[in-house]
Amino acid sequence: MRLADQHGRSLSGPVCLGRTGDNVSGRKLMSLPMRSPSPEEDSASAPSPALFVDTVMGYQRTAATRAAVELGLFTAIAAGADTAAALATRMGVAPRGAEILADYLAVLGFIRKSGGRYSLTPSSAAFLDSRSPAYIGGIVDFLASPEMTGLLVRDPAAFVRNGGSVGLANIAPDNPVWVKFASSMMPLMAGTADEVAGRVAAWPKPPTKVLDIAAGHGCWGIAIAKAVPGAEIHAVDWRAVLQLAERNAQKADVAARYHLVPGSAFDVDWGTGFDLVLLPHFLHHFDAETCAGLLRKVRASLAPGGQVLAIENVVSEDGLSPPWPAAFSFLMLATTPSGEAFTAAKYDAMARAAGFAGVTIDEMPPAPHSLLTFL
Numbered sequence: 473m474r475l476a477d478q479h480g481r482s483l484s485g486p487v488c489l490g491r492t493g494d495n496v497s498g499r500k501l502m503s504l505p506m507r508s509p510s511p512e513e514d515s516a517s518a519p520s521p522a523l524f525v526d527t528v529m530g531y532q533r534t535a536a537t538r539a540a541v542e543l544g545l546f547t548a549i550a551a552g553a554d555t556a557a558a559l560a561t562r563m564g565v566a567p568r569g570a571e572i573l574a575d576y577l578a579v580l581g582f583i584r585k586s587g588g589r590y591s592l593t594p595s596s597a598a599f600l601d602s603r604s605p606a607y608i609g610g611i612v613d614f615l616a617s618p619e620m621t622g623l624l625v626r627d628p629a630a631f632v633r634n635g636g637s638v639g640l641a642n643i644a645p646d647n648p649v650w651v652k653f654a655s656s657m658m659p660l661m662a663g664t665a666d667e668v669a670g671r672v673a674a675w676p677k678p679p680t681k682v683l684d685i686a687a688g689h690g691c692w693g694i695a696i697a698k699a700v701p702g703a704e705i706h707a708v709d710w711r712a713v714l715q716l717a718e719r720n721a722q723k724a725d726v727a728a729r730y731h732l733v734p735g736s737a738f739d740v741d742w743g744t745g746f747d748l749v750l751l752p753h754f755l756h757h758f759d760a761e762t763c764a765g766l767l768r769k770v771r772a773s774l775a776p777g778g779q780v781l782a783i784e785n786v787v788s789e790d791g792l793s794p795p796w797p798a799a800f801s802f803l804m805l806a807t808t809p810s811g812e813a814f815t816a817a818k819y820d821a822m823a824r825a826a827g828f829a830g831v832t833i834d835e836m837p838p839a840p841h842s843l844l845t846f847l
């Protein structure tokens with residue numbers, strides 16, 4: 473058996489994992505990996521510990537990216553602070569902290585370092601410089617929050633053993649974590665929301681009464697309010713979350729047509745006569761039977777000819793692709809009692825159980841989520 477590093481090269485060199493001088497089955501040295509092997513590199517003839525070690529330490533990446541965003545490191549580099557000393561001054565941190573963080577981010581590929589000077593990669597310039605219109609750095613406030621990391625990392629065997637979160641976790645009523653979601657995650661959705669709103673505005677008869685279930689930041693309904701003059705949006709979510717959606721509606725100048733329906737989607741009376749009901753990123757928090765029950769309620773509140781659209785991570789039958797939706801089920805396992813990224817067949821079955829004729833699914837590249845149209 474040949475041992476290889478993360479590039480598939482035979483191992484040699486002075487960096488050791490385990491006791492120096494270990495000689496188990498001829499194993500002497502195992503290089504410390506900084507990159508996972510690709511599936512092609514990870515062949516049976518060259519086993520490597522790289523993927524495991526790298527993944528066990530995934531929390532280190534979470535920490536570095538969160539620190540970098542919180543301290544404005546990417547924005548500082550974009551603004552010309554391109555040495556460790558300049559970064560330290562600009563961010564107001566210890567020079568040692570700035571240098572070690574920046575170097576690690578260079579190792580991870582977020583920035584480049586040459587001749588002691590740092591620069592942004594094209595992706596970091598587009599998405600992590602807070603002055604960029606495509607800035608998404610703020611998503612760390614939700615995705616890397618203590619609430620989310622705690623649910624995942626505190627006792628992972630417990631939620632696996634349990635087949636779902638221990639307790640209601642993220643679906644607990646009025647869970648404040650959703651305020652963090654609403655205040656930070658909109659940039660990841662805005663592009664697809666505009667795309668969907670454009671399609672809806674082009675319908676022969678665009679909707680005038682729209683229900684946005686689990687509106688969060690509100691960007692899906694707000695995009696429709698902007699694209700369809702005269703459309704009235706009714707947004708359902710927890711009261712504290714809706715305050716943020718309302719503020720976003722004010723910023724978008726559509727607040728007069730934006731109505732709040734605070735409470736649980738399962739209990740609240742949201743009225744009837746909707747030309748369009750939106751369910752963006754909501755169904756995956758619950759089991760199929762609960763989703764079917766909610767869809768029955770949705771169907772009963774439609775105006776004649778009313779449409780239902782959902783945005784969802786749809787996973788292949790074998791549960792393995794595309795990568796983001798497939799990984800998403802594990803997030804739901806940790807953070808909800810029974811949610812998952814469903815397959816197209818499961819969405820179709822829950823639609824039929826609710827009285828629809830089925831569902832069509834359109835991918836929305838480059839976004840990882842799909843548009844579901846209930847028939």
Ligand SMILES: Nc1ncnc2c1ncn2[C@@H]1O[C@H](CSCC[C@H]([NH3+])C(=O)O)[C@@H](O)[C@H]1O
Nearest residue numbers: 650686687688709710713735736737752753
């Ligand atoms: N029972 C519930 N009733 C209404 N909203 C809920 C309920 N449970 C969770 N939520 C909300 O569901 C949302 C899930 S995140 C999705 C938000 C938004 N639609 C988007 O696509 O980005 C959060 O805003 C939660 O506050």
